[in-house]
Amino acid sequence: MQAEIIAIGSEMLTPFRVDTNSLYLTDQLERLGIPVIRKTVVGDNREHLKAVFAEALQRSDLVIGIGGLGPTEDDRTRESVAELLGRPLERSEEVVRMMRERFRAFGRKMPEVNLRQAMVPAGATWLPNDNGTAPGLWMETDGEKIVLLLPGPPPELKPLFEEYCLVKLRSRAPRQAFSTKVLKVTGMAESEVEEKIAPIYRTYKNPETTLLASAGEIQIHLRGTGADAGDALRRVEELGERIENALGDAVFSRGNESLEQVVGLYLMMRGATLAVAESCTGGLLGQRITSVPGSSHYFLGGVVCYSDKLKTKLVGVPESMLKRKGAVSAEVAEALARGIRSRAGATLGVGITGVAGPQGGSPDKPVGTVFISLAEAHRAKTVKHRFPGDRERIRQFATQAALNLVRRKLLK
């Protein structure tokens, strides 16, 4: 059983948008043992759409179309596929009812244009969209091929796929077993990681190993196949363990948790709380920590002390220190960490101050210089970093290093 993914939307043929839904779907399909052999991006053009679906159905057993199910004129997936398969579109009153209810819940009246989204090709099964108006559509051809149409917005696509498509696909999927594992590493450069683990993973053809690097994080992806689930899992676990032993506690996650999730978990386990005072990261650290549901259990909050005045007024950094040492200094980082810790009444306090650029660098403190401090009751630890890259990358590196400082403290 082979699959293809067709991402639909003229905007993805512009320089501004890239299809990322296919990454999620590829992952889901891989777990089912269904390889994706081709991905296509095509515009909202009826003839192009019919051609691309027709070609895909000649090659593959499962063709998933994403997007183009919106209410407007330039959403043409529904019509094009219905025409290709020779299925007239019929309005589903049940879909209309669900859409009207959805609009009512948000206190709005459904615009008439939305009625287009209730059109269902004859013989198709529509799949409820709990997070939007366009339902998914599941069709089977005479040749026993499957065409699945999904809405484009990820918050609609993902739940719809997991809730209504997975079970149907699982019953059709081959009986081959797959297993995957992701190890995440922080505090090491990609080349260091590679040097330590290449001699290990190169001796394995199965599992396959892939390294992916971003600012302050290296991910090691393992993918094993086997005669059964136990066999595949065993292969992945064996290599995973060898790699972990080589890297030690630079590995912060062996499930797929983010660093902010891991730090949250450790804080919960220790019954500890955290508060942060961030300057150059401007709220990014708080945003990352609070992106985790339930973070209010351990995160008390913080101050975005972008101006010197707020460093003094809200976190208690002495004006004289700012004058003497400069806002970007180890002393100010520590004063921020200690100040926010005591003001918030938290177990741990983090202070960040640095030069994210592009302006503001000096020979002494070039762009990328960031001081990060972690304060406990009776001591503080402060680290000076020099991060590469642009403003965005430097800020990402800085929050990654700050979270890692907290993680390492809680590891002990």
Add this chain to the structure above:
Amino acid sequence: MQAEIIAIGSEMLTPFRVDTNSLYLTDQLERLGIPVIRKTVVGDNREHLKAVFAEALQRSDLVIGIGGLGPTEDDRTRESVAELLGRPLERSEEVVRMMRERFRAFGRKMPEVNLRQAMVPAGATWLPNDNGTAPGLWMETDGEKIVLLLPGPPPELKPLFEEYCLVKLRSRAPRQAFSTKVLKVTGMAESEVEEKIAPIYRTYKNPETTLLASAGEIQIHLRGTGADAGDALRRVEELGERIENALGDAVFSRGNESLEQVVGLYLMMRGATLAVAESCTGGLLGQRITSVPGSSHYFLGGVVCYSDKLKTKLVGVPESMLKRKGAVSAEVAEALARGIRSRAGATLGVGITGVAGPQGGSPDKPVGTVFISLAEAHRAKTVKHRFPGDRERIRQFATQAALNLVRRKLLK
């Protein structure tokens, strides 16, 4: 003249990698007036490769293949395309010489496997790669179609394209001029925007209009063609103006500025400063504002008052109010806005409090309920919202609405 881009590499059929080279090439081709009608990702498989190039050549005048030109066994683009076009591969001694020199410059001896990269299909023109070993390949078919093969790494692809392909393509490109414009809208739903502007843009075949929606933002992309640059620009400006008139000041950008850039610009122009107290957005608002270089000129900072304690301690929200009205209330939002404004000594203060979910909702204040307040010296304006979607989307909506509140205040 129409183009297609084929990205080649099995790694791009995994969940971990996305093709971004095509964004660069799409931009370059658009400037030449050559639209990209399809993008495909295919693995390093000889049969799949031959099929995808054969299909593309039936539809399009220019087919660009990216990647799969490396020295190893699993790089099969060169062979597959040569076979498809019936051109035997011949070793180019000039390419061999250049490759050997390149290795010598890095103090290394060229491995024998690299000789594969010197194989050139009969009749093809090879294009020097100044930043890697694989040369580009330019082929023309009897039907006057062009096949261009480029190396995958962006630092090799981009200079090679600009240095050796642009001129050749420009002489083939249509004598037609292009112009594009992006209008960005906030504070309206996609369907509302569509209802207002569809009757206008539908009367134009040129420029083409595309709508792109994300949480709290609708982008309207216009793309016009004309006999010359002035003509194309005129067409785009005319439609752009009509659309703007229909939408009024819901349009916040007519260049490609983000909402946080526009708000920053307005603050600068007015000599005003801003401070924020955010609860459910957890730092996202600060992070967005400070993502703009130079934001320290107008952004003083803020408090991420995730806990009630910090709302009281750092922003001065009365404990009694929190008890009586609840942390998620219009009163607390206003107290946050007023409190942070006066503490920071800012011209404007913003307060955000809400339920981002997934937990914490109640019948009275369901997930997605967010109060946003904007305080000036002698008054405050507070708005209650109910945003749809998951935690991430609700937080994005909330910061968008907060920035828009500031923008609208400064518009007056």
